Amino acid sequence: MTYFDFHVHIDHYPNPIKLAKEYESYKIYALFVTNLPELFEKQYLSYQNFKYVRLALGYHPDLTDEFPLNHDLFDKMASRTSYIGEVGVDNSRGKASNLQKQLENFAFITQKKYNKDKIYSIHSRGAEDEILDLLIENDVKNAVFHWYTGKISTLERIVERKYMFSVNVNMLLSKKGINIIKKIPQELLLFETDGPFTRFENKVIRPAQIPILFKMFDDQFSNFTETAFKNFKRLLLLRELQSKLKT
Template identity: 60%
Template sequence: MTYIDFHVHIDHYPKPVEIANQYEKNKIYALFVTNLPELFEKHSISFKNYKYVRLAIGYHPELTGEFPFKRDLFDRLVGSTNYIGEVGIDLSRGNKFTKNEQLDNFSFITQEKYNKGKIYSIHSKDAEDEVIEILIQNKVEQAVFHWYSGKVSTLEKIVNNNYMFSVNYGMKKSKKGQRVLSQIPNDLLLFETDGPFVRFNSQLTTPLLIPEIYSLFENEYTNFKETVMKNFKRMLIMRELEDLKHSK
């Protein structure tokens, strides 16, 4: 493996199987995040035999007011994957009215009975402090903040707890995103496309464009490709060690 994409919504592409096959053919590790447990269940059969595409069980916080969180289904399915995402809290305009429910759901999803041996892909828009508080409270050991856009002071708290960040091309296009990029330590860095929602030069982001996008991050990070892969491998080793520790 030479590249990774740690947060991509494959089922939102016009031809999801074609995209998944591109990841496989090019040996690019992809974390296929889902927005509901029902969608994880739906896709788990179609994508179970992929080597490089890994399916994560998720519940997107922006859907809280529209789709009730099926806790029983999550509980039944979460044991079949090592990855949980996209999950988190979103308190941006239009989502604040479900704040209490979101906090309760995220606390449930990250509780100790689920988080051991799991890696989380976290949504935290305008709720970074609430997210980090719950992660620490529930003793979550491995979490990756997807497209972090919060305060530098909270970012420092995330760093102090050794949680990671997945960065994407969209972050390079704003001053705030560039400021965040400048604050992320090399050893906590991963890459994501967040495809198909983040486009590259007005194109639909596909696995074939990932090498070119990687090259653009060399301005912010020396040896970006090597650094990301090193961090990714270390994260997987830590997950395996954690899983082993809790299986005894």
């Protein structure tokens, strides 16, 4: 069985290259999300020879005040990857002072010049409806909601658009998380660790544990591993076809 991890912060581990090599040795596909265009640029060359690890161009909303989005650099780096993440909006406390700037940044990141041949890994905490409205407005084709925690009514709207969800073990271990996963159609489910920000058995998650985590999902949701990997392959194929249509 082939496994994958659709959202992991490799550069937040103590030895990122060592971790990437672990993904390679276990033959686990990994989407290495970044938090700034500057970090993507810094690490780009180091990860080009990996077969299973792919680098995503990101801009985390939590960094909005500290690091204004460099539009020119984002534009330059976007041509070097098929993946954009982690990006989005965070209004989890319902009173973000920079909410408008976050929305402007996300509108820029999802504009049509990028979104036709990119796959997005999206942070949407506390701003799920605003995120969805911008995705629809910009006609984004391939969006994956990372660690969704929002309303079921918004989830249903996301499902109508056939956007996907990457779920992790923290969700599996909470009643709210399980309820959300149950509401997602199987054909829209993907797997993530969000490592190192999730733990399993009181340890930061590493690639060796991923088959165990998939088994935990299989125990709760029939054929999760097989279905999620089929969804993953289908998502990549759709992106490839859209890229060819664009040219």
